[in-house]
Amino acid sequence: MVTIKDIAKRAGVSFSTVSKALLGNPNIKAVTKERIWEIAREMGYQPNIAARSLVSRKSGAIGIIWPTVERGALSSLITKLNDELERRGYTTLLSISRTDAAIESFNRYRMDAVLLFGDHSGNRDELSGIGSMQSPLLVYGAAGSHPFSTVDVNRGQAIRLAVRHLAELGHSRIAYLGRPDGDDPMQTVKIEAFLDEARKLGLCVSDESILRMEGLETHDGYIAAEAMFGWPSPPTAVISGGVDLTRGIYRAARERGLRVPEDLSVVSYDNIPLMEDLDVSTTAVGVSVHAIASVIAEALHKLIEMSDEQLTIALEPEIVVRSSSTRLQ
Incomplete structure (x- = not known):
């Protein structure tokens, strides 16, 4: 088992310096901490949380x-x-x-x-x-x-940004996909923001514009999108409540021969790098x-x-x- 003494010997510093660096002590320079942590990782060091707690009263x-x-x-x-x-x-x-x-x-x-x-x-x-x-x-x-x-x-502001973006592109029939069964305050905030912002902008939305689903997984998005595409006047744009739902939307669109964005514009909540790697590089709202x-x-x-x-x-x-x-x- 690799010990702090082993790391100190390799790094050419004292036992105390290594111990403080691994505990994140602010008195140790950042460059020294980084070097000690790099050596610790190379040597396969595993901290003993219980022992560390007894000495420093902090487990790290x-x-x-x-x-x-x-x-x-x-x-x-x-x-x-x-x-x-x-x-x-x-x-x-x-x-x-x-x-x-x-x-x-x-x-x-x-x-x-x-x-x-x-x-x-x-x-x-x-x-x-x-x-x-x-x-x-x-x-x-x-x-x-x-x-x-x-x-x-x-979250509410994120959905408002999505609504405004689509409205600026000329879309007025916009659906929101992301209303799971049960009480979910975080999703409720998004839904309320969608309806409020769309109505302020005079868009063609109602409670029916919000698709219900059992959960927030890819399959839920697929089932809801299938229902949406069957409407007499399907929307020209949809706002998705999350990346997994967006995957489901793309699958349903692909199976129906619909093109994104030519036939359907999509904006998704979840500002994550994965959005660039979906079927279509996806416009996203949220905090990175x-x-x-x-x-x-x-x-x-x-x-x-x-x-x-x-x-x-x-x-x-x-x-x-x-x-x-x-x-x-």
Whole structure:
């Protein structure tokens, strides 16, 4: 097993310097930290979290309670977030268990901080164990007000950007695909913004313009798009609630011989690199995963250093125009 002493010998520095660098001590120069971490990775060093906790009262580990391993956008975000946290000297531990079970585990391992994704935070029953959390907590994507630190995206503004973009291209019959069964506050915000912005612009939309579906996966998008294409007067443009739904739209369009954007303009929520690699390079709205990951990592670090502080951070979206949307002919 590789030890801190082994790394110190290879790096030509003291045991203390290596220990502080691996713990993210701000008194160690960034270039020195990076070099020590690079050597540690090359040597296959695995930190002993329990031992580290006893010495420093910090584990150097951050727990992440993640709702699902299936969503494309979340997968992209978690990968980038892990990179950002690793760059700051933290190890990440991931749990897809129920929130209360994850909290129990993370308390046992003495996490420096815990990140909870909003897909969990909407379930009040699952939040019952948060009072027992022994580490600073940050929630990403929590709709509404909460008594803990949050980072969130202005989803409503993202959808408004999509509506305006399509209206400027001459589209008036626009559908929104992204209304799952059940109560999902984060999706409700998008739907309300779609209807409000479209009506302000005098577009031909109604509650029927919003397609219902069982979930937010690719198959759900496919089934909803199939229904949409069967309308007497199908829309000339559609706004998708997420990348997985967009995949389903493209599949349904392809099977019907419809071309994007010639026959149907598409704008998708989820500003992730994957949007460039779909069937058609896709116009997207939202906050980039790089920006989200960077802000979350910095917020977690602040909470670790100042555990009594409560943070409320709202990120503003942008639109990235690509090939999937065009002017109505």
